[in-house]
Amino acid sequence: METITLRPWSADDISLLRLANSGEMTAHLNGPETEEQLAARSARYLRLRATGEARMFVIEDDATRAVGSIGHWMTEWRDEPALETGWFVVPEAQRRGIASRALRLLIDDARVHRDGRRFLTAFPSVTNPGSNALCRRGGFALVGSITETFRGAELTMNEWVLDLEA
Numbered sequence: 001m002e003t004i005t006l007r008p009w010s011a012d013d014i015s016l017l018r019l020a021n022s023g024e025m026t027a028h029l030n031g032p033e034t035e036e037q038l039a040a041r042s043a044r045y046l047r048l049r050a051t052g053e054a055r056m057f058v059i060e061d062d063a064t065r066a067v068g069s070i071g072h073w074m075t076e077w078r079d080e081p082a083l084e085t086g087w088f089v090v091p092e093a094q095r096r097g098i099a100s101r102a103l104r105l106l107i108d109d110a111r112v113h114r115d116g117r118r119f120l121t122a123f124p125s126v127t128n129p130g131s132n133a134l135c136r137r138g139g140f141a142l143v144g145s146i147t148e149t150f151r152g153a154e155l156t157m158n159e160w161v162l163d164l165e166a
Contacts, residue, residue: 004101006057006070006109009049013058014042016066020088028128030151048073055113059089059102067093070102072110072120077161082119083110087131094130103138111164118165123157135160 021032033041048054056071068089075084085106089099110120124131126145135142140160147156 001097002062004062004067004098004105005060005064006102006105007060009042009045009056009058009069009071011042011046013066013069014038016058016069016090017042019090020069024091025088028125028131030153030155033151045071052115055109057102057106057109059087059098061093061098067098068102070099070106072106072113074115074117075121077119077121080119081115081117082121082161083114083117083164084121084123085110086122087134099130099134100137103134107138107162107164114164118163120162120164122160122162124160126156126158132158132160138162 017038021038023032026032045054045056049056054071054073057069058066059068059070061067068087070085070087072083072085075082077084087099087102107120122135122140123146124135140162142158143161144159145156146159147154
């Protein structure tokens with residue numbers, strides 16, 4: 001089994017966001033972002049990491065190729081401070097267990113850097129079988145679904161939660 005690592009997001013990693021901004025990769029996210037939105041997202045990752053509000057990572061395979069991204073950031077969930085996570089793995093690296101291993105590493109990181117927050121949450125689209133299965137395999141509990149506006153359109157998402165104190 002290949003080894004994967006998580007390394008902190010850098011300004012040079014915007015190319016990875018561009019690679020993941022295809023119709024295929026954003027089908028469960030109401031479509032791709034503009035170049036300006038990608039630049040703003042990369043800058044937000046760096047800014048939030050600098051302030052300690054988020055820890056965003058690049059997933060690298062054993063050849064140190066960037067194959068995806070994962071991270072966690074501070075949020076409120078059901079009126080309680082929590083962390084939220086999100087991820088992607090580029091198509092050519094999918095179905096190799098990379099996302100599962102990256103999520104395990106991310107959960108370990110969240111337990112260390114949770115700043116007193118008990119829960120790690122994830123909100124994949126109800127139509128995204130891969131991400132929902134990843135949550136299940138990662139030990140998250142499905143606690144409901146919500147519909148919110150995301151990228152200018154309604155998106156119905158499953159609510160997954162993991163107790164970081166368990």
